[in-house]
Amino acid sequence: MSELLQNLIDGLGRGSIYALLALGVAVVFGIMHLLNFAHGELITIPGYLTYWAFNNGWNWWTVVPLIVVSAVITSLIIERVAFSRVRGASDFTLLLTSFGVHFIVSAGFLLYVSASVKPYPRPTWFAKTLAVGSLNIEVFDLVVIAVTVVVLAGTTWLLQRTMFGLALRAAAADFDAARLMGVKSDSVIRGAFALSGFLAGIAGVFWIMREGQVTPTAGINPMLQGVLAALIGGLGSLRGAVLGGLALGLAEVLLRSWLPVGIQNLTTGFVFVMIALLFIFRPGGLLSVPQVERV
């Protein structure tokens, strides 16, 4: 029982990070039908900045805001430099463009920084655990879950209660109709990328802390988890993205603890099998949204 509880908390901690990444993917997909395979660069670039900052005497108190701000700026720059030029193109063109961005960024770090692993210190409280009864809860998981709850509440407020949120939802539902109401396409798209970058930045803080190192391809895993979680939840559904992230985190942790000792390394494989099964029975994901044809 206590093992299960501990796994649940561990899974929710992991899942929270995935949920934030997936939500960022879903926000951008909703607004311009772009499945952003460059979403991981919002962690790679802040990751290298983290490495640089620690070499220049910064500490986590200053690095955390650096990660969030740099993720937002990176997201806006990528939109400006790459995606704004292919707006309205086919979904496939958008997809390829995002791949291109990913490869250019990782090749850039490979060529001009280094192929080797760049380490930096984890926060001192990272490995601490909290004994609650028979449970040993990782402080890190608790912090991740608490921050995610706050960020999701804030995002919900933004989407439900502000004019920017209404414009974003209207544009995601029917882009041209929103423009007919006077919603500026530039502002709403940039706003979506800024929000996506912010969410990736918060997820990035925890991802970067946990990794303790950065490489040119550091963005691949967070991108894959974010995109997968968004797909599991049902692409285009923001609630689905959060749900998908949590489900993916829980599935990983629970499978790892349930699988026999010899095949625990196959956890990822089993997760993919489960995802395949999900798509056989629910091709649209957990909360599928009806696809609206764009003209």
Place this chain on the structure above:
Amino acid sequence: MLEVSGLTTTYGAIAALRDAHLTVGEGEVVGLIGPNGAGKTTLLGSIAGLLPISSGTISFDGSDITSTAPEKILRSGLALVPEHRRIFSDMTVEENLKIGGVIRKASERAEMLEEMAELFPVLRDKWDTAAGYMSGGEAQQLAIARALMSKPKLIMMDEPSLGLAPILVDLVFELLETLRSQGRTILVVEQNATRMLEVADRAYVLRSGEIVADGTGQELLARSDLFDTFVGG
């Protein structure tokens, strides 16, 4: 107020609209009638900036709005109630209206919300309902109210009575009368030609992408050669 001259819009090799000339003066209610596929929706879409035009110019309120982004055209005071209404079905009635007033200040938007609740009692009853759950007639009223939220100088409506039960069609025409009595400038595409001609100050008849006649409602109703236009479509 609105002046369209020599407007041609093509889809691929097909000209959906050829050399269209049209004017709407301040305070006028102008109808645009003609059979299905005549290019009525194309004309409104071109004016609103939704469709790329091939040639011609559109000026509104003294400035050239040819090939301008839809959001800029709306901001200059020209609103379109689009074909099929295109309301945001997952959003509530209130949220739909708020988006309609996105270009206005919060205080002005609040005033307009009050005004719309008064003008459309049906909407007030469904204020917090997702718009997708409304009937066709209610949705049409929402679409019109949403466009009015921006306080447009000219409002264009594409087939406001399409797909509505006869009693609701009456309602739409009553609404047109109300809007006219408020001195609003309106350009309406209507399939219901005879009724439109009774309401409109002037009207244009479109056929196969060309404007083939124009005049006051009475003049057009008297023209027997246009009879098929009135009963068809």
